Amino acid sequence: MKANFVFQNLCGTVYRQGNVVFTPDGNSVLSPVGNRVSVFDLVNNKSRTLPFENRKNIACIALSPDGNVLISIDEDGRAILVHFRKGTVLHHISFRSKVSHVAFSPDGKYIAVTHGHKIQVWNTPSQLVREFAPFVLHREYTGHHDEVVSICWSKTSRYFVTTSRDMTARLYTLNPLEGFKPKQFAGHRDVVLGAFFSEDEKTIYTVSRDGAVFAWSAKRGVADDDSDVEMDILDAPSTSASGANLALEHTVAYTRWGISNRHFFNQPGTKVVCATFHPKTSLLIVGFSTGVFGLWEMPDFTPVHTLSISNEKISSVAVSASGEWLAFGAAKLGQLLVWEWQSESYVLKQQGHYYDMNTLGFSPDGQNIATGGEDGKVKLWNAASGFCFVTFPEHTASISSVEFAKQGQILFSASLDGTVRAFDLIRYRNFRTFTSPTPVQFCSLAVDPSGDVVCAGSQDSFEIYMWSVQTGKLLDILSGHTAPVSGLAFSPSGDQLASSSWDRSVRLWSIFGRSRASEPITLSAEATALAFRPDGKEICLSTLDGQLTFIDVAEGVIKSVIEGRRDISGGRKIDDRLTAANNAASKYFNSVAYTADGACVLAGGSSKYVVIYDRAEGVMIKKFQISENLSLDGTLEMLDNRKMTEAGPVDSIDTTGDNSDLEDRLDKTLPGAAKGDLSKRRYRREAKTNCVRFSATGRSWAAASTEGLLIYSLDESTTFDPFDLSLDLTPASIISTMESGDHLIALIMALRLSEKPLIQRVYETVPPSSIRLVARQLPGVYISQFMKYVSDHIESSPHVEFDLLWVSAMLTSHGRWVKEHKGEMAGTLRGLVRGLMGLESSVAKLCDENTFALDYIISQAGKGTTANGNGHGGESNGVMEIEA
Template identity: 45%
Template sequence: MKFAYRFSNLYGAVYRQGNLSFSKDGNNVISPIGNRVSVFDLKNNSSETLPFSTVKNITCVGLSPDGGLAIVVDEDGAAQIISLITRAVLQHFHFHKPVSSIRFSPDGRKLVVTKENVALLYHAPGKHREYNALVLDKTYYGPYDETTCIDWTTDSKCFAVGSKDMSTWVFGAERWANLIYYSLGGHKDLVVGCFFEKESLDLYTVSQDGALCVWESDTEPSGLVLTKKVAEKEEEKESSLEEGEEAEEGGSRAQVIRGKADSPKDSEINNVRYLQKSKHFFNKEGEFNNLTCASFHKDTHILVTGFASGVFHLHELPEFNLIHSLSISDQRISSVVMNCSGDWIGFGCSGMGQLLVWEWQSESYVFKQQGHFNNMASLAYSPDGQYIVTGGDDGKVKVWNTNSGLCFVTFTEHTSSITHVTFTSSGFVIVSASLDGTVRAYDLHRYRNFRTFTSPRPVQFSSLAVDFSGELVSAGAQDSFEIFIWSMQTGRLLEVLAGHAGPVSSLCFSPVQSILASASWDKTVRIWDMIDSWQTKETLPLPADGLAVSYRPDGQELAVATLDGEISFWVPQDATQTGSIAGRHDLVMGRKESEKITAKQSAKGKSFTALCYSADGASILAGGQSRFVCIYNVKEQILMKKFEVSCNLSFDAMEEFLDRRKMTEFGSLALVDEGAGDGDGVQLSLPGVRKGDMSSRHFKPEIRVSSLRFSPTGRSWAATTTEGLLVYSLDGSMIFDPYDLDLDVTPASVRRQLRLKEWTSAIVLAFRLNEHALTQEVLETVPHKEIPVVCGSLPDVYVEKLLFFLAGCLEKSAHLQFYLSWAQNLLLLHGQKLKNRSGAILPTIQSLQKSLQRHFESLSKLCEWNIYTIRYAVALSKQRGLKRSAEQLEEGEEVEEEEEEEVVEDEDLFEGMSQASMENTVMVM
């Protein structure tokens, strides 16, 4: 279980491409991010990335009406049916072609999938007892070009499909006699959205050129008539039901009754017809602005449209009254969706990687997040493990909360790519280095850039390190080969260290003393003494260019990654090498599409670029130009485990062999130049071209790991990759992991011990079963006065388990004093035994400290505010008592003794409240 890390969450990105969806209750936004799906809880302000991934980037997500099922489809048409309740993949399915949209019917019994110019009607999974989850019911042909959008009527009888051929097709979900299909024109550009009116066949269609057509039907939904053959079959089914045969599902029987009631026998059937009632235009100023997405809320009759300029409009239909028009950015709005109540609107901008939720009635943001829209270069954990800071190639420094998974502050002072970020030992200062020639320090109390460190002449900083005291800031330059040292207090440049003959690639301070290690491309690692006149203490020769250097947490060992793919270990005191790991064979690298050499030959030039020791120093984490992250045992110098950070084939260098289907007579298709040739660079697609502009250039980003860090608690580690900031944790898995389990250990036996008031025995049984909910139930059943007795009689092996459990409960539970009493008694009664095993329980203690620190920050402000409130109440009481006494003296009446006692009692009461509040504040601190 020591290395049983599993994928926990994905930070650094909130939206990439595809359609957004709201959950059934409207409190969650479901957003595709690359080949994963994230769920953002707007009510609790948290995010969760589902523990599954597709083969390529996700293009569309279909959500069932009950909110329990989702179908995600990637670029190639490979689909996965996901349970949003258990977060598990139920089945895989392949549509064999790229899918443009997918939509469930409102009753949840069917779904429509559009690919190319075909609409496919499937039975929804879970509604019938069938071997295959998706059973094809009907195939609809009609559009001449690719389909773009789908919408259902509220009674699930019909659906509409929009197409790039500027037409909209209305199809019947059943075999209606008076509606087989109906084609609607009226547009001069591709149809972006089509929407049915509530409980009606009236239709709204929106095109890319900003035109809205309102279509009115001459038939109500109740006027749709089944064909004779279908009606006869339905009558036979109904007669069999009347004879006593039970149907598998009541929904089909309701549909049968409705079909029979709507089927006249001898009357003439009139076909459904549409009439264009009106036509409206969004671009009234004359400037051309493409309409990119649209959404319609049928209950409130509100149409939301997003444009390529970042502007969105809200209109009330069918009158086309403009409610308001706003701009959220200058980038294209890729997706828009409204929640079930119609109060919140979700926007996705793929160009900026931005996700917004807007409440249009109050005109305020409910949710606003933006990830790094370029690669992330570096990350760092705060000392308490509560925050993660990341720096990206977009020049932004973002701070993420590990509990919620959301970014709460972004610093944009840098004007070029960030190369390294780090926290100081206090945890309240972030330092970042950039290629713009500055090193900046940020304050997490006031959220501002309070220091800017520069060099005498402009250089590009490629590495950064801060000593354990937080006073010295060092940065290495990649063009002048020098190391600059500044004072954090004064901001002055203290020293410039020269000696390297190549770019300084990595810096690292010793965790226990002011000694700096610097790795360079000149094949050396230099040890600098910050106390003894900034002199070089040792020079370590390397077999190749140094890329990364890292100190062990006790400062007694140094690990260096070099260009030849090796990791060497050194004792910095006497400059002796203790061992090395040849990691080139573990860097399994795929073959790029544009490379002419094989993956095996390409792997010879790969190396590790990021190193990080574990909390106990027994193992080291290494990553680089590969999709794998390796954990090595330092003492044995062997590979313990490999983690695949991504299986997304949309990235380059993922496959070991080239696909033979992409080979032509001229070689690989990726090597064939498909440039514009002698054209004039016109961006418009040619007539007859179905896949857009054939001269457009596309590139696939290469998968790699740029930075690695272990959490201070040791329970998780994070890596900045091409996909984003990936967090792997020991706590995120849903694995049943019992301890010392036998047949007598059951939930019933645990509750039996609780009824007998055998508290210690119940706790031991609960930990042996290892179910979180049951353990929490047992702890919260123990009376408060019995906590010291139970803690004293607890076996030693369960003390550590209980401490770790308390650290997790303190993060989420509201019973703060109750769990603090448990932790206090455990540490007081078993402190000496725990001290002897300090190395093993260090992650548990750090996790407990992290929880206490978070509560301290939130409660200290509240307690301080209460102290001032109580002081104000005491002063106000005194003022009122003095005023009342003065009035009575002026009237000539004596102040009664009882009233004086009341005033004294009031003052004593308020003074007691103030003293109690102060004591609670001190206790929490």
């Protein structure tokens, strides 16, 4: 079995903290997810997570105006410069201070970074060459008396305006100007969150947290000692011709700014959290602490739109380059929204689980993944696009397990609220709810392969309940365990049910036999999870002592044991008194899964590692580290002595009472509402895996972790095979091969070169009589690429019969291959269906129009017959006249 799985995508979490950013074309949104960055393609409905990781959670990101360079800065001020299109890390730098905001200049040559109460401007490193010292400091700017909050560049990249917690904004020039001193904009009574230039740069707008918007423009002689703009320019230090030209070029710098208008949002009981401005349309977009956002048209401050989109405060707002789409991030809910304000509709609305993701399940075809969380919600995610397409909120407590029926059209979930629910995945509804005679909490779940019987194990009565899916009635209660039932699984044939428990035993139940008695198989420690091998002959169990135990189902004996304590151990928490090597608390697996062929076992636990073992040899094949995020507990191997104090580690000390804002100091959470140790005032999330599952196709596996839903796959689509290309492979050689009649070779050469106009030329010159032969001989490597081309061609070409012949020949010749790879071919097949449905509808419409025209002609012919009164002769004359 191949073990070269690579990280493909991070689902289940769409936004954590920081700022969201649009790409320059406005088609994608970048969102910080923990210490990674996810890219949501709004046009093609796909998401991907860039492969790099920051050391800690990301505080802010910025994308260059040409869309090539991305800079992401974590909470400690450590930055990574990334080639955005390739996803490769170019450079690292530490700004040695917390960074609140970072912004590229519009010409892309400079990066401005907040640095405490200072501002640093750096030259942008080149992404084309490897530089020894890539980050060169251009200048450092001072003047603010408190932390700088935001930076906004002018469109000429000559000036930038900054805002600060000292309730002022300041205007700086990029390069020193003769006689210029930074201009200060004072008058606000709260933190100034943003300052923005108008399109003509004659007005500056400042927005403060208390809901005030000030418009600043050039002063016009207010008093005798004041002067207007023209006088200011003439009073510039140099009165020569060059000085006058300098003054005209830098009008913004030499303008005397004053408040021209004061506006107020008048939203009672709320504060402004974030704001942005779109200069071309003069729209000011503001997000409030109550989850309301509003649009105002400047400079008249005309309200355009106000909408409540969340129950919690909006943490970040961004506007696309065209001004049509607005992106919002709500950190507390983990919610990301993209709103088209003109049509008042959602372009994207995604939200992850509120706290932790407990369990997951792959659909039988590997297309979808179901997850259950602490928030009581069951979500369905598309494995290819990474988007959640349905959420079931019926449960009222934490979800403990989810399972698909073998047909894939029903999803079952067990919860601590004492119910097992069945969801219809065609109509998206909860059509059946199973309960026990006395209320119990269900912690495990299993579904019969036929989908007729569902079983759930309880946490408090230690019994296994069995229901009929058709009737919803309780069929039986299996007793025998003396501790919570931690795992349940049906054999692939469906005749046996295996259950594991904390009573250090595993039982095999013959549920369709006459006798329900079962002999327990004793284990070395408490069982945490179990899984059946795909052939049904073996069970794998994980126990609390870090072992994987394999039991022969036919003989009911333990065949072998894999010692996994050393493999899973790793990562030290900040309050651990022992090192990771000596701490037994995390040295066990809490989830196991067999690969599709049964040759290997995937296991994960309360650790930062997920391990793949070879079943036959009993050795570890590969170890995956799910996260390198130092903001999580359990990622460091050794504690940092520099962060140790007399009161314990610095990170464990609660500093919320030292925050400057009252709403940040208040703790409004209810006791018991937050998961974790309630005796602690501050709870750090730890790096761990709650559940691991293999896809039925064997091409990918997923892990429900603290970071979200991590998907690893055998990603062969990105590999580049240089042997497919040669110096002889040119458009001229392809055309000469095509003209000589070697249509198959010409088509393969065109697919290798992957030039669409060339493929179209070769494709359309294949004679219809040769289509079946060429399709049959096409190598399997090019089937996916060629089918994708045909599906695109159907929608844009008039050659209906020609395209239909190709589709029929390809599906007839390669139907088995398409079925085996239906996971990766799903998008192509949907495109084919869409194209064929379009052809059918257009042909049907044409036939309806022709039928109507013929009916009309015949009816007119009948009228002519009646008018002549000649019977048969009149009718023939009428028809002859119409034909003429």
